[in-house]
Amino acid sequence: xxxxxxxxxxxxxxxxxxGCLVLVAGExxxxxxxxxxxxxxxxxxxxxxTQFDVNTAAMQYGELKSWIPAFNIYYQLGVDGISMxxxxxxxxxxxxxxxxxxxxxxxxxEQYLAAFLxxxxxxxxxxxxxDAILFYVFWEAMLIPMFLIIGIWGGPRRVYATIKFFxxxxxxxxxxxxxxxxxxxxxxxxxxxxxFHSLPLSLEExxxxxxxxxxAFAVKVPMWPVHTWLPDAHVEAPTGGxxxxxxxxxxxxxxxxxxxxxxITPDASSELDWLIILMSLVAVVYIGFVALVQNDMKKLIxxxxxxxxxxxxxxxxxxxxxxxxxxxxxxxxxxxxxxxxQMISHGFISAAxxxxxxxxxxxxxxxxxxxxxxxxxxxxxxxxxxVFFSMANAGLPGTSGFVGEFMVILNSFKANxxxxxxxxxxxxxxAAYTLWMVKRVLYGEVANDNVAQLTDLNARExxxxxxxxxxxxxxxxYPAPLTExxxxxxxxxxxxxxxxxx
Amino acid sequence: xxxxMPVIEMPNLALAMPxxxxxxxxxxxxxxxxxxxxxxxxxxxxLAQLSLLGAILITYNQLGADSVKGFSGSFVRDSxxxxxxxxxxxxxxxxxxxxxxYLQARNMFKGEYYALGxxxxxxxxxxxxxxxxLTIYLGLELLSLSLxxxxxxxxxxxxxxxxxxxxxxxxxxxxxxxxxxxxxxxGITGSLIIPEISAYISANGADxxxxxxxxxxxxxxxxxxxxxxxxxxxxxxxxxGAQTPVTLYIGAAPKIAAFAMTLRLLVDGxxxxxVDWQQMLMMLSVLSLAVGNIIAIAQTNIKRMLAYSTISHVxxxxxxxxxxxxxxxxxxxxxxxxxxxxxxxxxxxxILLSRAGFESDSLDDFKGLNERSKWYAFMMLLIMFSMAGxxxxxxxxxxxxxxxxxxxxxxxxxxxxxxxxxxVGAFYYIRIVKLMYxxxxxxxxxxxxxxxxxxxxxxxxxxxxxxxIFPGTLMSICQAVI
Numbered sequence: 001x002x003x004x005x006x007x008x009x010x011x012x013x014x015x016x017x018x019g020c021l022v023l024v025a026g027e028x029x030x031x032x033x034x035x036x037x038x039x040x041x042x043x044x045x046x047x048x049x050t051q052f053d054v055n056t057a058a059m060q061y062g063e064l065k066s067w068i069p070a071f072n073i074y075y076q077l078g079v080d081g082i083s084m085x086x087x088x089x090x091x092x093x094x095x096x097x098x099x100x101x102x103x104x105x106x107x108x109x110e111q112y113l114a115a116f117l118x119x120x121x122x123x124x125x126x127x128x129x130x131d132a133i134l135f136y137v138f139w140e141a142m143l144i145p146m147f148l149i150i151g152i153w154g155g156p157r158r159v160y161a162t163i164k165f166f167x168x169x170x171x172x173x174x175x176x177x178x179x180x181x182x183x184x185x186x187x188x189x190x191x192x193x194x195x196f197h198s199l200p201l202s203l204e205e206x207x208x209x210x211x212x213x214x215x216a217f218a219v220k221v222p223m224w225p226v227h228t229w230l231p232d233a234h235v236e237a238p239t240g241g242x243x244x245x246x247x248x249x250x251x252x253x254x255x256x257x258x259x260x261x262x263x264i265t266p267d268a269s270s271e272l273d274w275l276i277i278l279m280s281l282v283a284v285v286y287i288g289f290v291a292l293v294q295n296d297m298k299k300l301i302x303x304x305x306x307x308x309x310x311x312x313x314x315x316x317x318x319x320x321x322x323x324x325x326x327x328x329x330x331x332x333x334x335x336x337x338x339x340x341x342q343m344i345s346h347g348f349i350s351a352a353x354x355x356x357x358x359x360x361x362x363x364x365x366x367x368x369x370x371x372x373x374x375x376x377x378x379x380x381x382x383x384x385x386x387v388f389f390s391m392a393n394a395g396l397p398g399t400s401g402f403v404g405e406f407m408v409i410l411n412s413f414k415a416n417x418x419x420x421x422x423x424x425x426x427x428x429x430x431a432a433y434t435l436w437m438v439k440r441v442l443y444g445e446v447a448n449d450n451v452a453q454l455t456d457l458n459a460r461e462x463x464x465x466x467x468x469x470x471x472x473x474x475x476x477x478y479p480a481p482l483t484e485x486x487x488x489x490x491x492x493x494x495x496x497x498x499x500x501x502x
Numbered sequence: 503x504x505x506x507m508p509v510i511e512m513p514n515l516a517l518a519m520p521x522x523x524x525x526x527x528x529x530x531x532x533x534x535x536x537x538x539x540x541x542x543x544x545x546x547x548x549l550a551q552l553s554l555l556g557a558i559l560i561t562y563n564q565l566g567a568d569s570v571k572g573f574s575g576s577f578v579r580d581s582x583x584x585x586x587x588x589x590x591x592x593x594x595x596x597x598x599x600x601x602x603x604y605l606q607a608r609n610m611f612k613g614e615y616y617a618l619g620x621x622x623x624x625x626x627x628x629x630x631x632x633x634x635x636l637t638i639y640l641g642l643e644l645l646s647l648s649l650x651x652x653x654x655x656x657x658x659x660x661x662x663x664x665x666x667x668x669x670x671x672x673x674x675x676x677x678x679x680x681x682x683x684x685x686x687x688x689g690i691t692g693s694l695i696i697p698e699i700s701a702y703i704s705a706n707g708a709d710x711x712x713x714x715x716x717x718x719x720x721x722x723x724x725x726x727x728x729x730x731x732x733x734x735x736x737x738x739x740x741x742x743g744a745q746t747p748v749t750l751y752i753g754a755a756p757k758i759a760a761f762a763m764t765l766r767l768l769v770d771g772x773x774x775x776x777v778d779w780q781q782m783l784m785m786l787s788v789l790s791l792a793v794g795n796i797i798a799i800a801q802t803n804i805k806r807m808l809a810y811s812t813i814s815h816v817x818x819x820x821x822x823x824x825x826x827x828x829x830x831x832x833x834x835x836x837x838x839x840x841x842x843x844x845x846x847x848x849x850x851x852x853i854l855l856s857r858a859g860f861e862s863d864s865l866d867d868f869k870g871l872n873e874r875s876k877w878y879a880f881m882m883l884l885i886m887f888s889m890a891g892x893x894x895x896x897x898x899x900x901x902x903x904x905x906x907x908x909x910x911x912x913x914x915x916x917x918x919x920x921x922x923x924x925x926v927g928a929f930y931y932i933r934i935v936k937l938m939y940x941x942x943x944x945x946x947x948x949x950x951x952x953x954x955x956x957x958x959x960x961x962x963x964x965x966x967x968x969x970x971i972f973p974g975t976l977m978s979i980c981q982a983v984i
Contacts, residue, residue, distance in 0.1 A: 070977040071903075111876070133902070137893035144887060147932065151940040152872075159940050163932065170892075170928050174921035181906045182914065208914075 006063050007048065008077040011087065012125045015041050015094070019117030022110055030110035031102055037117055038095045045091040048084055054485050057081070057492030059130060059194070067134070072189045076130040081489030082258050082340065083127040085482060086251055089347045090127070092471075093247045094120040097240040099464050100355055104362050105153060105238065112153055115145040116240060123248050127255065132180040132191040136173070139252070143169055146241065146249070154236040161229075161236035168229040172219035176260075179212035183264070197263040202502050206268035213261045214276075220253030221313060224282045227306050234302035235367070239358030242298065246305050246350035251343045254312045258340075258493065262316065266497040269320065276317040281422045283310030288429030292436070297367045300437055301353045304393060307426060308346045314423060315339025315408040321415035323498060329491065331414050336490050337483050338407025344482060345392075345400035345475060352389040352468040356382070359461050360441075363454055369440050373447025378454040383442045385457075385465045390438045392472050394431040400475035517572040517579050520561045520587060521627050527553035528620040535613030543611050547602055550616040554595040554623070561587050575695045576634035582835070582983035583630045586762050590626050590755045593842050594619060596958055597754060600850045601747030603955055607858040610745070615655060619751060622648035626759035633770075635684040635694040638763055642680070642727070645759060646673050649752055653744045665743025672726065672736045680723025686716030687772075696771040703774040717775050720767055721782045728760050728816045731789035741809035746856065746863065749805055750849035753812060754842040757819075761838040764823065765831060776826050783820045784916070790817030791923040798930050805863045807930060808848055811889060814927055815841050818904055821920060825907035828984050833903040836980040840888075840900040840969070847885045847962035854878065854951050854959050862945075868934055870943025878949065879938045881963030888966040890931040891924055896969035903977070 018037030022030050053060060059078030067075040079087060097116050105112045122145070125138035143166055150162035184191045187199050201209065219226045230250075234242050262269050269276075284307050291303035316339045319332040359382060360375065361367055376383035392399035395406075405426065412420035446452050457465070475482055515522065531553065535546045561584050569580035598616060605611040621644060628641030650673065654666035688694055690712050691702040703713065722733065729737040741749050768779050794814030801807035819841070822834025855871075855878075856862035872879040888897035901924065908917045969976060 068899075068974040068977060070974060070981050071906075137898070140893045140898070144883075144892065147935070148939055151936060159936055162940075163929070163936065166932055167925065167929060171922075171925045174925055175918065177902070178905065178909065178914065178917050178921055181902070181909050181917075185906070185910050 006077075007044065007061050008063055008079065008124075008128045010044055011041060011048075011091065012077075012121045012128070014044065014121070015117040015124075016121035019114040019121070022117060023114040025110065027108075027110050030113050031098075034098050034113035034117055035095075038091075038098045038120070041120065042091040042095050045088050048079065049088055049485070052081075052084055052485055054081070055488060057488040060084075061128075062130075067131070071133075071191070072184075073133045073191050074131045075134060076192065077128045078130045079128050081486040082493070083255065084485060085340075085344050086248075086255060086347075087124050087127050089251070089344055090120060090123050090248050093243060093347065093351055096351065096355065096464050096467060097243050099460060100243070100358060101238075101240050102460055104358070105240075107153065112149070112238075112240070115149050116244065119145040119149075119244065123244075123252070126252055130193050132184065132193055132196065134191075135193065136177055136180060140170075140173060142249070142252075146245070149241045150233055150237045153238040154241070156236070157232070158236040161232040164229050165233040168219050168226070172216040172226070175212040176216035179209045183209065193259065196260075197496065199264070200501055201265065203267055203271070206265040206501065207271065210261060210265040210268035210272060213256065213265070214272075217253040217256035217261065218279070220256065221250055221309050222253070222306060223276075223279045223310065223313060224287060224306070225279075227283070227287070230306060231299050231302040234305075234354075235296060235298045239354060239361070242302075242354040242358075243351045246301070246354055247347040250305060250309055251347060254309065254316070254339070254343050257313065257316055258336075262497050263493060265501075266499070267501055269317070269497070273317045273320045276313055277419060280310040280314035280317070281419065283307055284314070284426050285422055285429070288426060288433065291433040292429065294433075295369055297357045297369055297437065297441070298354070299367075300369075300433060301350065301357065301393075304353075304430065304433060305346065305350050307430065308342065308350070308393075311405060311408050311423070311426065312339040312342045312346070314412065314419075315342060315404070318408070318412055318415045318419070319494060319497070322411060323494075326414050329494060331411055332494050333487070333490050334407055335411035336494065337486050338404050338411060340404075340486055340490070341400070341407060341475075341479060341482055342404025345404050345472070348468055348472050348475075349389060349392045349399075349401055352385075352465060352472065353393060355464055355468070356386045356389060359457065359465075360454070364450055369437060371447070372441040372451060373444045374442075374451055375454060376442045377446050378451060379456045381462065382457050382465075385469065386442060387438060388469060389465075389472065390434045392476070394434045395427055398473070398476045400472050400479070402476060403479045513574075514570075514572040517570055518577060518631070519564070520557050521624060521631070523560055524553060524557050524620065524624045524627060527556065528617060528624060531613065531620060532617045535617060538613070540611070543613065546613040546616055547598065547611075550598055550620055551595055553620060554591045554598070557623075557627075558588055558591045561591070571633060573637075575697065576637045577631055578633040579631060580983070582765075583762065585979060585983050586630050586758050586835075587627055589839055589842065590623060590630070590758055593755045593758070593846055594623050594751070596846055596850070596962070597747070597751050599954060599958055600750060600846075600853050603952055604745075604747050604853045604856065610656065612655075615652065615747065618648045618652050618655075622652070622751070623755070626755060629759040630762040632763075632766060633696050635688065635696070635699075635767075635771075638766060639677070639681060639684065641759075642763065643677060645756060646677065649673075649756070652748045652751065653740060655748060656745050661743040662745065665740045668736055668743075669740045676723050676726030676733070679719045679726065683716045683719025683721075683723060686712050686719065690716070696766060699771050700773060703772070708774040708778075713775065714778055717772060717778055718782070720772075721779055721786075724760070724764050724767065725786050727763070728757075728820075729813055730786040730816050730820065731793040731813060734790070734793065734813050737813055738806045738809040741812070742803060742806045746805070746849060746853055746861065750846065750853070753808070753849060754846045757812075757816075757845075758838055758842055761819070761834060768823065769831060780824055780826055783824050787817045787820040787824060788916070788919055790814060790820070791920060792817075795923045795927040795930075798927070801930075802865050803863055804852060804865050804868070804934075807865065808845065811927070811930070812845065814923065815889075818901065818920060818924075821908050821916065822904050824913070824916070825904075825911040827907070827911065829910060830904075830907035832980045832984045833907040835984060836977060837900040837904055839976065839980070840896050843962070843965060843969075844885055844888045844897060847881070847959070847966065848889070850955075850959045850962055851878065851882050851885065854955060855949065857947070857950065860945075860947075865934070865937060867945060868937045869941040869945070871938040873943050874946070875949050877960070881960060882938060883935050884963045884966040886931040886934050888970070890928040892928070894970045895966045896973055897966070898970065899973040899977070
């Protein structure tokens with residue numbers, strides 16, 4: 001450790017306090033200050049990876065302080081192989097978001113940047129909270145900055161989109177709160193999440209709790225049919241908002257399944273796994289077709305996010321049938337790791353895609369695919385990046401997008417041929433909608449005068465996209481650094497899940 | 503046979519020290535005010551604040567001792583009462599502070615507001631410490647009469663007079679109901695003293711139709727005073743019709759007194775009947791949550807909106823009583839204290855934004871507040887999120903505790919209903935945030951206010967966040983005193 005500071009608390013509070021300072025600093029100093037805070041937070045998060053013990057599934061970097069003694073609520077933090085990569089993804093993405101706002105946001109930049117920094121701290125808090133109430137506080141608090149970001153800096157229908165976003169997520173999460181309180185009463189007043197994992201619950205209780213969690217997490221992921229807020233929110237959000245939404249917030253839903261639903265209600269999860277698998281497959285196939293017909297680039301990427309997240313949830317919930325069919329730990333673990341890799345990789349790729357759209361949107365102020373054409377002629381470097389990220393989005397081998405999809409599809413064969421068949425359609429659909437968009441936007445003749453006057457990437461944009469291209473390529477060629485940190489935690493989770501709770 | 507002299511017990515006056523002090527000070531305020539010219543009216547105000555400060559000190563001094571009864575058992579001093587009283591003083595003091603610039607700007611800065619306000623505080627103090635039906639009723643009437651007069655303070659305004667009239671008539675009916683119920687219970691038990699009633703009922707059984715009837719009337723009376731559906735009709739009209747400082751007064755501290763009264767009547771007195779009142783409160787609570795939250799959406803006036811929001815908060819507050827147990831009562835107490843603080847802040851913001859000739863009580867007046875003042879927009883944001891119960895504000899913990907109590911009492915369906923309606927409620931609170939942050943301002947005037955108002959409104963807003971991050975102390979207090 002660099003200093004004697006508690007690492008996780010630093011990662012939570014440094015950006016939050018930094019965000020408050022940015023707010024006070026005013027417009028002039030907001031940009032450099034927030035960049036400094038974001039970079040510093042990212043640097044602090046690196047030891048999380050380098051000093052992580054891959055051989056244990058136990059929570060690491062633990063912190064425990066009494067918070068509300070009257071209620072047995074603790075300020076309890078810790079990370080395992082599932083949450084650690086997501087935290088680093090968060091700190092990394094925030095740096096890019098701050099950079100991407102540099103010249104683009106002219107209206108109250110200090111509030112914009114402060115909102116993102118505060119949100120960074122809150123999101124890290126979500127990933128490392130080990131007390132249910134602490135988790136819930138972070139989980140809900142996340143809504144406030146995002147609500148403001150979409151509402152203040154968003155597009156024309158931003159108010160509709162942001163209120164829809166807020167109410168959808170709020171509705172999903174209040175029932176989770178009821179479930180959490182119910183369990184704490186069962187657990188003699190303790191709100192410890194790890195305590196909930198070992199709490200015996202009857203199947204009926206588990207089913208209710210599972211449904212409450214499902215509402216909360218399915219809205220967040222988002223899964224079909226509660227996904228409708230996402231396209232609206234994405235389209236209206238400013239670029240940075242879309243990036244954080246796609247790269248991190250959606251992952252929080254997936255993380256919730258792994259941290260709450262599966263370990264707390266394993267029997268209900270196994271009982272209802274068909275439901276999640278069904279919802280995931282609908283997301284992959286149906287939403288894939290929906291993405292195909294979009295005219296708006298951001299909407300198209302939003303729908304593709306839903307389809308890709310469907311892969312992640314598919315990977316998580318296939319484990320029950322795989323264990324039933326083959327009885328093999330290794331196979332089940334591979335599927336779940338595939339889902340996780342898919343989440344991380346989608347974090348990079350979707351962030352990159354939204355940033356690409358942001359780059360041309362800043363120049364043309366339109367997201368309609370039909371307003372573009374032949375951009376490659378005027379912006380060759382940009383086009384190279386965009387093609388690369390689009391290929392990754394379509395799951396081209398050699399990019400990180402391929403790894404997760406491949407692991408999940410491979411494993412779904414062990415569960416059921418038809419599941420695998422439907423899941424594999426993504427390789428065609430994903431390629432179709434992404435590449436067709438690339439074709440219409442980048443290639444062909446220069447479509448109009450506006451396109452003819454485009455200028456290529458500036459240094460700042462080049463750095464942002466370059467920084468994203470590195471992990472996409474690296475994890476595509478060599479995913480082991482990612483899978484090895486997850487391995488112990490995933491195995492531990494699977495062992496836990498396979499034991500009946502009642 | 504020895505001739506024993508009947509012992510004439512001198513009532514233990516020290517028990518009621520805060521009440522006696524408050525009464526004397528109020529009379530002094532009333533008299534001093536007579537001799538003040540309009541220019542020096544501020545003396546009345548300062549004297550009123552001084553009375554509250556004195557009461558805080560006196561009550562704080564006796565804090566911590568055991569529960570002591572006096573005045574032939576009709577009065578009780580306990581730590582719960584002391585805590586509630588201290589909150590009543592502090593909140594009233596803040597209310598007085600918020601009211602001053604508003605009244606001054608409208609040439610309404612008269613001593614009556616403060617004198618009536620102090621009488622109201624005295625009424626609340628008696629309600630909190632009452633231990634017999636009669637004392638409860640006395641306290642309640644003292645409070646209600648002061649409130650009727652305060653609503654009518656702006657006598658040239660038709661809306662205010664109408665509101666005062668409505669309030670008086672409906673309030674009188676409610677008091678009548680309460681009294682009728684009390685008389686029935688007196689008829690059965692032969693006592694007005696709360697512990698004696700409780701002892702009689704547990705000795706002779708609760709299975710008595712007249713007792714149940716009495717209970718119904720008492721619950722109706724309480725529901726009227728709380729403004730729980732279906733006895734809520736007066737709330738929006740009075741909130742809207744009264745001048746903002748009066749609405750502010752009505753909306754905050756009297757809720758704390760109503761909580762104490764409910765606790766004394768239903769829990770201390772009629773606990774043996776809890777199966778009956780639990781069901782009555784359940785209906786009141788669910789209806790209040792539904793009606794309050796849904797109708798609030800349709801309001802365009804923020805005072806009316808906050809009135810309906812009060813109704814829904816009362817629904818939540820009653821949930822704690824329904825859970826019937828010390829845990830539930832503590833939860834309700836925490837809820838009512840948090841609510842009083844939050845509502846004071848909300849009305850304080852309305853006063854801050856208003857000026858002579860401009861009431862700032864329409865929702866549209868909040869448009870674009872972020873452009874006019876980032877800081878106050880943020881304060882209002884905290885207050886609204888606290889009302890909606892979104893963490894990390896304190897409103898979340900208030901709801902959390904009540905829900906925990908309800909779930910502990912095995913009523914998961916009730917908790918589910920409550921959280922679903924709080925989602926409905928979230929809509930109209932975040933609509934205010936939307937107006938402040940996403941819309942263009944229609945009003946561009948600078949926010950002009952005295953430094954004391956600015957500081958206290960800011961403190962009030964920041965408190966929502968601070969208590970949300972560190973709710974432990976207040977929670978422990980509420981847990982300890984019940």
